[in-house]
Amino acid sequence: xxKNLMSGNEAIAQGAWxxxxxxGVGYPGTPSTETLEALVRKDDVYCEWSPNEKxxxxxxxxxxxxxxxxxxxxxxxxVNVAADPFMAxxxxxxxxxxxxxxxxxxxxxxxxxxxxxxFYAAFGRxxxxxxxxxxxxxxxxxxxxxxSERFDTPVMxxxxxxxxxxxxxxxxxxxxxxxxxxxxxxxxxxxxxxxANAVKRRLVxxxxxxxxxAYAETCPxxxxxxxxxxxxxxxxxxxxxHVREALPDASTFKLGLAWPLPARALADFAASVDACYVVxxxxxxxxxxxxxxxxxxxxxxxxxxxxxxxxxxxxxxxAFGIAQPAHLAPATDLxxxxxxFCPGCPHRLVFCELRRLKAIVTGDIGCYxxxxxxxxxxxxxxxDMGASLSMAHGMELxxxxxxxxxxxxxxxxxxxxxxxxxxxxxxxIYNGGTGTLCxxxxxxxxxxxxxxxxxxxxxxxxxxxxxxxxDNPTGKALDLLAxxxxxxxxxxxxxxxxxxxxxRSALKAATSATDRLSVIVFKAPCRLIDRxxxxxxxxxxxxxxxxxxxxxxxxxxxxxxxxxxxxxTQCIGCDQCVQSCPFGCITKE
Amino acid sequence: MADTEKNGAVVxxxxxxxxxxxxxxxxxxxxxxxxxxAAEAGLDVKVSEIHGMSQRGGSVSTVIRLGEHVSTMVxxxxxxxxxxxxxxxxxLRAQHYLAAxxxxxxxxxxxxxxxxxxxxxSMPERVDERLREMGAHLLDAGVIARxxxxxxxxxxxxxxxxxxxxxxxxxxxxxxxxxxxxxxxxDANLAAFDAGRDAALRGAAR
Numbered sequence: 001x002x003k004n005l006m007s008g009n010e011a012i013a014q015g016a017w018x019x020x021x022x023x024g025v026g027y028p029g030t031p032s033t034e035t036l037e038a039l040v041r042k043d044d045v046y047c048e049w050s051p052n053e054k055x056x057x058x059x060x061x062x063x064x065x066x067x068x069x070x071x072x073x074x075x076x077x078x079v080n081v082a083a084d085p086f087m088a089x090x091x092x093x094x095x096x097x098x099x100x101x102x103x104x105x106x107x108x109x110x111x112x113x114x115x116x117x118x119f120y121a122a123f124g125r126x127x128x129x130x131x132x133x134x135x136x137x138x139x140x141x142x143x144x145x146x147x148s149e150r151f152d153t154p155v156m157x158x159x160x161x162x163x164x165x166x167x168x169x170x171x172x173x174x175x176x177x178x179x180x181x182x183x184x185x186x187x188x189x190x191x192x193x194x195x196a197n198a199v200k201r202r203l204v205x206x207x208x209x210x211x212x213x214a215y216a217e218t219c220p221x222x223x224x225x226x227x228x229x230x231x232x233x234x235x236x237x238x239x240x241x242h243v244r245e246a247l248p249d250a251s252t253f254k255l256g257l258a259w260p261l262p263a264r265a266l267a268d269f270a271a272s273v274d275a276c277y278v279v280x281x282x283x284x285x286x287x288x289x290x291x292x293x294x295x296x297x298x299x300x301x302x303x304x305x306x307x308x309x310x311x312x313x314x315x316x317x318x319a320f321g322i323a324q325p326a327h328l329a330p331a332t333d334l335x336x337x338x339x340x341f342c343p344g345c346p347h348r349l350v351f352c353e354l355r356r357l358k359a360i361v362t363g364d365i366g367c368y369x370x371x372x373x374x375x376x377x378x379x380x381x382x383x384d385m386g387a388s389l390s391m392a393h394g395m396e397l398x399x400x401x402x403x404x405x406x407x408x409x410x411x412x413x414x415x416x417x418x419x420x421x422x423x424x425x426x427x428x429i430y431n432g433g434t435g436t437l438c439x440x441x442x443x444x445x446x447x448x449x450x451x452x453x454x455x456x457x458x459x460x461x462x463x464x465x466x467x468x469x470x471d472n473p474t475g476k477a478l479d480l481l482a483x484x485x486x487x488x489x490x491x492x493x494x495x496x497x498x499x500x501x502x503x504r505s506a507l508k509a510a511t512s513a514t515d516r517l518s519v520i521v522f523k524a525p526c527r528l529i530d531r532x533x534x535x536x537x538x539x540x541x542x543x544x545x546x547x548x549x550x551x552x553x554x555x556x557x558x559x560x561x562x563x564x565x566x567x568x569t570q571c572i573g574c575d576q577c578v579q580s581c582p583f584g585c586i587t588k589e
Numbered sequence: 590m591a592d593t594e595k596n597g598a599v600v601x602x603x604x605x606x607x608x609x610x611x612x613x614x615x616x617x618x619x620x621x622x623x624x625x626x627a628a629e630a631g632l633d634v635k636v637s638e639i640h641g642m643s644q645r646g647g648s649v650s651t652v653i654r655l656g657e658h659v660s661t662m663v664x665x666x667x668x669x670x671x672x673x674x675x676x677x678x679x680x681l682r683a684q685h686y687l688a689a690x691x692x693x694x695x696x697x698x699x700x701x702x703x704x705x706x707x708x709x710x711s712m713p714e715r716v717d718e719r720l721r722e723m724g725a726h727l728l729d730a731g732v733i734a735r736x737x738x739x740x741x742x743x744x745x746x747x748x749x750x751x752x753x754x755x756x757x758x759x760x761x762x763x764x765x766x767x768x769x770x771x772x773x774x775x776d777a778n779l780a781a782f783d784a785g786r787d788a789a790l791r792g793a794a795r
Contacts, residue, residue: 327667
């Protein structure tokens with residue numbers, strides 16, 4: 001059997017496809033995004049992006065109840081959005097297999113927190129499979145559909161960023177299982193969660209838990225590897241790989257099934273070693289549960305394991321008092337290189353003007369979160385998808401503008417607006433709120449890799465055929481202006497986000513009008529989808545005032561004499577610096 | 590221990606290769622090339638990438654680990670057998686990962702981060718000297734790529750340099766280039782690979 005290098009996400013797509021999955025649905029979110037992008041390229045499976053994770057889960061549940069095996073994908077914080085249908089589906093069960101991929105991000109490489117999604121599986125009492133490499137991803141995804149149908153429950157497939165985005169060798173069969181759709185039959189007591197039915201389904205979940213606990217004891221994905229009798233380590237996922245590196249002689253209990261836990265097998269393992277440890281990252285998910293089973297766990301001899309952040313072998317070695325390899329100290333005099341708005345980014349001028357206005361900006365999730373960092377400092381809250389618009393209303397209710405003299409402006413991207421911003425804005429409109437809301441419509445879901453969304457109308461199928469958002473999407477594109485008007489916004493304008501004067505006057509007009517809600521749609525394509533380049537400007541008679549530098553373009557720096565200088569390898573000729581020079585020294589003539 | 594695999598390479602224990610650079614420099618393709626070579630040589634291999642927010646011009650890294658059986662996919666301090674830096678400041682940022690007997694290849698170019706452009710931070714002093722003191726091999730990979738008329742193949746020039754530090758046949762690398770890059774750019778990338786390999790070999794002979 002040939003082995004291929006696959007990321008965890010690609011292997012999940014392969015496993016799902018081989019398991020006969022018929023529907024794949026999700027919302028883009030690092031580190032889960034590539035799963036559906038890989039699945040949509042395969043034959044005989046339909047995939048789509050949903051506006052948000054709640055919708056995605058409901059679409060997947062509907063498909064499963066109607067008899068089609070379904071895969072629903074999201075990042076960990078997306079599970080929060082999907083939690084409502086998730087908890088109900090844990091009661092109803094599924095009919096055909098329903099697998100939820102929850103992709104966690106320890107150390108928050110691209111996230112607002114590092115929550116552990118497995119707590120949701122335990123909360124809903126649904127099986128949770130925990131993957132440790134791409135081979136696991138492939139095999140356990142296939143098994144997840146069988147488990148889902150055998151126990152009539154959604155199954156959570158839990159991965160972390162290191163699994164999702166690490167390519168490892170995978171042996172696959174390459175053959176798709178012929179899975180006929182299951183029959184759909186009406187079953188009101190099972191699928192209508194009104195009180196009388198819900199109380200009875202609760203008892204079904206209790207029975208299912210007992211069956212799952214029995215299954216856990218023999219689940220083939222829980223693997224005991226006996227080495228030293230002195231040290232035994234209970235672990236899962238990427239941490240299993242780190243434990244093998246740091247403690248190669250330790251016996252391991254690799255939990256492939258993270259819920260429910262195999263109580264007897266774990267107790268036997270703990271009894272078979274002198275000292276039994278749980279090693280896990282950014283969570284006490286396993287240690288709290290293993291202790292609750294009455295199993296005594298030892299503390300690492302040298303130091304406690306970190307409670308937060310991604311684990312690495314060196315952190316395990318430190319906890320167990322093992323010497324680290326010699327190495328240089330980290331350099332301490334280096335300039336930080338955080339992510340930044342790309343050259344020509346359509347968000348840049350908006351944040352420059354929000355900075356000039358000294359606005360209190362409630363921001364949102366996307367590339368434009370970078371409006372919070374230097375040189376802008378013009379984004380003051382980022383909480384979750386959609387929070388910008390509702391929090392701006394809350395700030396208004398608190399009298400923020402009256403007390404600070406600063407306008408409050410909510411700023412949200414196009415995909416995020418479709419995800420959760422529409423209902424946020426509706427709350428403000430309904431209750432007669434005022435203030436200024438900005439929708440940054442860069443024509444794509446940029447942060448996760450330029451996916452389509454309901455605003456640009458590009459479907460997941462389109463992107464698998466390399467149709468760009470500015471071409472001819474097959475989906476229905478949302479008309480933001482018409483939507484705002486239909487919702488009751490009278491003051492709504494569309495503004496070219498690349499036109500500095502237009503951005504400035506629109507923001508000034510909107511923030512001056514304190515008696516009504518103003519919505520500005522700042523529209524211009526993301527430079528990751530519009531790769532066109534203009535002529536590089538030239539700088540003449542620069543007065544070294546630094547105004548152009550303050551726009552924070554990666555292509556603009558200072559020469560030794562303090563005058564502005566353009567880096568020709570980074571400049572795309574976008575005109576933002578031309579417009580920002582107060583003396584007209586930067587021109588394209 | 591003899592290796593009987595067809596394209597087999599004898600690797601003593603697990604090797605860790607760390608690629609560092611700035612988002613958009615092509616570290617991901619470079620990692621793919623190395624992983625393809627290692628897999629073709631019959632080795633176990635893991636490639637760990639960072640996606641998402643850092644790709645917007647931030648510091649990025651790819652870890653490739655290869656050997657008979659690879660466990661962790663991350664690189665600890667002092668564990669990188671080879672560091673390939675696509676930018677010189679990022680090479681310094683990665684210096685603590687370098688193993689005591691490790692090798693480092695650096696594209697001798699500096700990209701000024703926004704934090705320096707706006708005057709909040711300065712570029713570090715004596716970059717080249719510091720890199721040479723730690724035994725790094727500095728290459729003008731960008732200059733070489735531009736000289737070949739394909740500035741976007743700087744990453745493959747660096748892969749050519751990396752190839753001299755690993756026990757795989759050059760033809761295996763060239764085959765990986767052919768299979769991993771778009772058909773229209775195969776010749777340019779093969780030229781970039783050979784030029785990078787030559788530059789590293791010349792440097793080693795000096």
